[in-house]
Amino acid sequence: MHIDELPTPALWADLHVLESNLATMAKLLPGNRLRPHVKAHKTTALARLQYEAGHTGFTCATAREVLGLANxxxxxxxLLANETVDxxxxxxxxxxxxxxxVAVDSEATVDAAAAAGIxxxxxxxxxxFRCGCEVSxxxxxxxxxxRAGLEVRGVMGYEGHAMGVVDVDRRRExxxxxxxxxxxxxxxxxxDLVTGGGTGTHAMNTWVNEIQAGSYVLxxxxxxxxVDQPFxxxxxxQSTVVSVAKKFAVCDAGLxxxxxxxxxxSWGEGEILFCSDEHTNLVPQKSLSVGDRVCLVPAHIDPTMAKHPLLHLVRNEEVVDQWEIDLRHW
Known part of the structure; x- marks a missing residue:
């Protein structure tokens, strides 16, 4: 099937890029130097590729991700890197x-984990600026x-406030x-564990002994x-133009x-005006007609993946496979 035959809106991954990103990270952080964060893609099939690349431990954001990978x-x-008392x-x-x-940052989270048999x-x-206890x-x-019977494997800390900083020196500081x-x-x-980091700091965080990067795959x-990102x-x-006005067009992929x-x-062929529930309004560089296809680049992959049941795999504009995004929800 050609990519333009997909019913829209349709989420798809470039297989060549995906394979390249996996191989690049496996060289940079081999084996258990990387504990991939599956919250980024929420897909067992992709986690299996990371496992086959040598990364046999995973970071999870939800119990569903933990249980899905276990099954x-x-x-x-x-590692469930979020606190829970459920x-x-x-x-x-x-x-x-x-x-x-499991991650704990209070007596309540410790007691809940111990009572459940963790x-x-x-x-x-x-x-x-996220979860965690004070150093003291x-x-x-x-x-x-x-005392509650848990083995304490070490510490975790996520420098999320540094991840998206563009200036390399400022991010490093x-x-x-x-x-x-x-x-x-x-x-x-x-x-033994000092765990943290992410895609934005994977190369410069040399203090932890494992990095929890996830977004690098896509x-x-x-x-x-x-400028220092190799991924x-x-x-x-993928979306379809459903309406055309004099100065803009509307496609069927919105909030x-x-x-x-x-x-x-992002869209390389014009300007994004705004997104509404079902639509994105565009100002194209060249005129568009109803039925034309528009390929958008989502700004944040984690919540985007959570909105779709399937990820289509594309090589040279041909859909060669599809994966269920089976670790969504909680």
Whole structure:
């Protein structure tokens, strides 16, 4: 099937780019130096390719991702990098055949994990503006976890505030400051793991012993502005022009088809005016007709993937396969 035969809106990945990004990362961060974050793609089939590339541990954002990977036989070492006190979900993860480690940052999250039968945790340290305990609380929390029967594998800290910074020197300085806090906490906590980082800091975060990058496989548009990124844009949203006015055209891929928290999608053949629920309004460089195809580039892949049941795989404009985006939801 040619790409223009897909019913729209349709999410597709360039297989050549996907394969190149996987190979590039496997060279830069081989084996367990990378713990891929599956929240970026939410797709068991893609996680299996990462596993086959040598990355046998995964970072997960939801219990559904943990359980989905476990059921797929990819549960060698799964880290739930978000806190939860949901007893049913914690119990389901504890009863799975996977090795499951959960992030904790309070007595409440420790107690919930222990009560559900979770065996291992990492202490999540606030090194930016997301979850985590204070550095001064990390040692006490680790001791509390051990008293509750959990093995404390180490510390986690996510420098999310640095990920999208374009200036390399400024980004490096933000990472350094954040990781100094994480290493200070690690002195109080102990354990083998110092885990954090992401696509935006994968090359410069040399303080952690594993990087939790996820977006690198298909890339957010913001990362393409970083001159030190070796990865290419690989995720696209195929749409159809459904209406044409004198000064603009309208295609059928709007807010419900793409994540908008990073801004409008990109389009190389004109200007994006705005997106509404079902539509995107465009000012084309060349005139468009109803029925013409428009290929948008979503700004943020994580929420975009979550809005679609299928990812179509394309090579040289031919659809060669499709993957179920089976790890969506919670």
């Amino acid at each position: 797929a036989g990819l549960g060698d070492d799964l 007893a049913d979900r914690l119990t389901a993860m504890a009863k799975s055949e996977a090795r499951v480690t 065996a291992e945790c990492v202490v999540d340290v606030r090194v930016g 609380e990390a040692g006490y929390l680790a001791d509390h976890a051990r 933000l990472v350094r400051a954040a990781m100094e806090r994480l290493l200070q906490a690690h002195e109080f906590v102990g354990g 890339m957010d548009t913001a990362y393409t502005e970083q 290419k844009q690989g995720l696209f949203l 419900k088809a793409q994540g908008m928290d990073h801004g409008n999608p």
